[in-house]
Amino acid sequence: MVKDVSFEQISGSLGSLLLLWSAIEQSARAEVARANDGQLPKSAHGIAAALSAWEAAVVSGKDPSQLRKVLASTLRAQLQDPLDVRNGVCHGLVGLSATHGDGAASLTWELNGKRRSVTWDELQVTFSWLSKIPHAIGMISNSPSMTLGSRMKDNHENREWWRAEYGLNLPDATRSVSL
Secondary structure, eight states: OOOOOOOHHHHHHHHHHHHHHHHHHHHHHHHHHHHTOOOOOOOOOHHHHHHHHHHHHHHTTTSOHHHHHHHHHHHHEEEEEEEHHHHHHHHHEEEEOOBTTTBBEEEEEEEETTEEEEEHHHHHHHHHTTHHHHHHHHHHOOOOOOSTTTTSSOHHHHHHHHHHHOOOOOGGGGGGOOO
16 A cells, blocks of 8 residues: 655655755765865865765774774665656656556656656655765764774674664675675
């Protein structure tokens, strides 16, 4: 059974999407600036560039532990699909539809000759995950790795914690590759 979603609800999801991405971009930019003596490099303009600059800053940072590198790279990779949705909606929105019969409420966009859409239910799952990302960016960037109970120590328990808390698709510690 398809959940009834009004036109107002699906159109309101656009605002939620933009607010979540704004928070993620601000978090990534703040960490990139912190890693660059308070200056945001020109290479970090735009959401994708800011996320890539953040990942690079973490990987080459003062505490480039193996888990920190894996977390940054995994998070950056997992953000790509939701970022593609954001970019599609922002740069090629062609339709909003409320629930109608068996048809789910959705946003539809066309970009680079390809038409895609996302349903209300898919957006709700994505929103739930994206709302955690600014905090994850801060933790990955700033959590000390040498303190008791640190989530930056590379062990099975911490990898499971990152999987459960932030939904990161981390490889097992024994199978991780050196970055």
